Amino acid sequence: MSREPQTRVVKLFFREAIARALREEMARDERIVILGQDVGSFGGSYKEFLGLYKQFGAARVRDTPVAEASMVGVGAGAAAAGLRPIVSITYMDFLMLGLDPLVNYAAKARYKTGGQLRVPLIVKTTAGAKGQGVAHSQCLEAWLMSVPGLKVVAPSTPADAYGLMKSALRESGPVVYVDHKRLFPMAGEMPEDEQITPFGLAKYLRRGADVTIATYSHMTQVALAAAEALAAEGVSCEIIDLRSLAPLDLATVCDSAGRTGALLTLEEGQIVCGVGAEIAFRVREKLGGAVRIDRVGALAAPVSSNPVLEAACVPDSARVARAIRGLLAA
Template sequence: MSSEAPATHKMFFREAIAKAMREEMRREPRVLVLGQDVGAFGGSYREFDGLFAEFGAARVRDMPVAENATIAIGAGAAAAGFRPLVSITYMDFLMLGFDPLINYAAKLRYKTGGRLCAPLVVKTTAGALGQGVAHSQCLEAWLISVPGLKVVAPSTPADAYGLLKTALRGDGPVVFIDHKRLFPIPGEVPVAETPVPFGEAIVRRAGRDVTIATHGFMTLVALDAAASLAERGISCEVVDLRSLAPLDLDTVAASLRRTRRLVTLEEGQPTCGIGAELAFRLFQRLGAHPHARVGALPAPVSSNPVFERACIPDAARVRDAVLGLLAAPSPAIPEQERP
């Protein structure tokens, strides 16, 4: 058996999304794209380039600036047998579509005793990039509390490609969260079709002293912090969650058993955030352990670049959190996990 690594080619994050969409639209004629500027323009971040030319207006449909109606149409089309992807340019405006997403799509399987489902993917773009208080939020922590809703957040082109393919093939609904700062970042993507399963985190950097658990663009921030701390002889393990609902607790718990210290990192608010949920679930499983949460400051994200940088976590804040944990004594984690 050959031990050679799978063939890959380098592409930008946005191109990996277009590759996944193109392949799935060729494979499954029921896959549609709905959203603002998704047609001839190719998407606000050019992540749908070439789809309109190949599949036409019947399957790549420009929608008005009406997020509630767009998600409602997508949810209804999904219930009727189509497999739509609805593009919401800014995650902030996903709130306008919460009623059809949460009260209809996420509950449809439950309300019909499993007779209907909504294979809907809502792709939305989070994060700060100089666009101000209503175009910069990361609201994924709101979404993971909704039963019936899957939530994923890739950090690499390969995972954007693989997670999107899984989302488009599943029963849904799925919220696929990308980040403005990720679109121009390149990476290796498999040549062969390679879906990435939901519920599987990945260790991006092995380490022994501290576990940093994060997702999305903050994975790159965590890796920068880990590289800086390595110069001081501090070894950080970076775990990219990738899937927020379902959440892979096993991979993070295995890492924490080795390092005995946890830093959670997110661009959203740490209050009732992803990190708070993760830390509590790990406490339930492993008992008490030193941990720190790093997230946005409790303030709206300003369009002023100085204030924006002050609000959003960076590698320096992650380093400070790690150093603070290392300065405190670390209790032993019990050999047997709690039930």
């Protein structure tokens, strides 16, 4: 009896998975260029561009001044002119400086020209708290989800860091690719062969029966830790990794929440007008009052560089577990 061939796997760090995707796509498509601070011979602030400068040269891997508005503007213009630029913004906080060319030009070009002009720009930016204070720790994904024409993705594993970057590099319009400081040193297995992760498709990280946790990026690790703690109490958590925030896979969330009867949204950003607020409202629209819903996010305070205050502000597994206990007791 013949057997199906086994897919070979490799183990890579999150940062290595990004570099692998970029290396393969840059070899495939000479229009791809990288712009950003320290992306050249230094290899990126988190070494996610390591080796690309040596392989592809300064013409395609270009260091820029600390000028985020200009970086995004140049990237948008280059994309409209036929290139496929990746603009690296080291801290998501500073993406605010580039919102005008990103939101008012790149995201709207297709609409303003009746589809004649496309802007295949990727803005790769790093979010999250890791001891760097109020202006280097914010998660602003919810701001970007509301922009028509803009796609937003946030991987949580090396496999999806690779697969979502491959998808982004083949998109016809602008994409914001959000990674997280705490994920770069994380290792994980992934197929040795090319695997492209489609946008708009969430995945189950853990199956359960009592409550659904919908989350993304580094908060998936927090959710998994909370689920382990609650399992010892007899509570079964189902965890959904959203992966893609715009487009959002509402069908998977609704399917899970409809079965468990309870939904907790978890994000590192603010819950006011946040990712969870959007999910909660849309799930309630689809499923009505049959599902109990709660949200967990950062406290309504700037993220301090003081480690004790930072830990108090950002959600952890104990806080998630408490919220789930309260949700199930309601």
